[in-house]
Amino acid sequence: MYQLSVEESFASAHQLRGYKGKCEKLHGHNWRVILTVRGDSLDSVGLLVDFGELKAIVRKICAVFDHQFLNEIPPFTDINPSSENLARIIATMAAQEIGLLGRDICVESVTIYESENSKCTYLSERNDKKS
Numbered sequence: 001m002y003q004l005s006v007e008e009s010f011a012s013a014h015q016l017r018g019y020k021g022k023c024e025k026l027h028g029h030n031w032r033v034i035l036t037v038r039g040d041s042l043d044s045v046g047l048l049v050d051f052g053e054l055k056a057i058v059r060k061i062c063a064v065f066d067h068q069f070l071n072e073i074p075p076f077t078d079i080n081p082s083s084e085n086l087a088r089i090i091a092t093m094a095a096q097e098i099g100l101l102g103r104d105i106c107v108e109s110v111t112i113y114e115s116e117n118s119k120c121t122y123l124s125e126r127n128d129k130k131s
């Protein structure tokens with residue numbers, strides 16, 4: 001099994017609803033996103049997937065959130081834009097994009113750094129299509 005990871009970052013503001021503490025106030029982060037995919041089979045060139053294709057996906061997703069107030073972007077109008085929710089939503093968005101590539105790979109995880117020392121990793125559910 002192979003894992004490939006690409007990294008991208010974006011800057012955005014958020015505030016946590018129903019939370020007592022610093023993060024209930026409007027503030028921003030330079031979020032770092034690490035998208036990891038996995039798969040078993042390499043193509044004729046010897047690649048699981050082209051890094052360029054993965055980078056394009058993570059860039060496209062980060063562009064949706066860059067320089068935005070996350071609380072105003074669905075689904076964060078309804079759920080809190082916590083690192084945990086952000087990681088899961090980005091994993092879902094990435095899975096849709098990766099499906100379009102038509103390769104035998106899937107999202108393994110999305111890690112979000114909201115600061116240099118604080119990160120959250122969402123592990124995708126394993127639904128291997130092995131028959």
Ligand SMILES: [Zn+2]
Pocket residue numbers: 014023027028029114
């Ligand atoms: Zn925050």
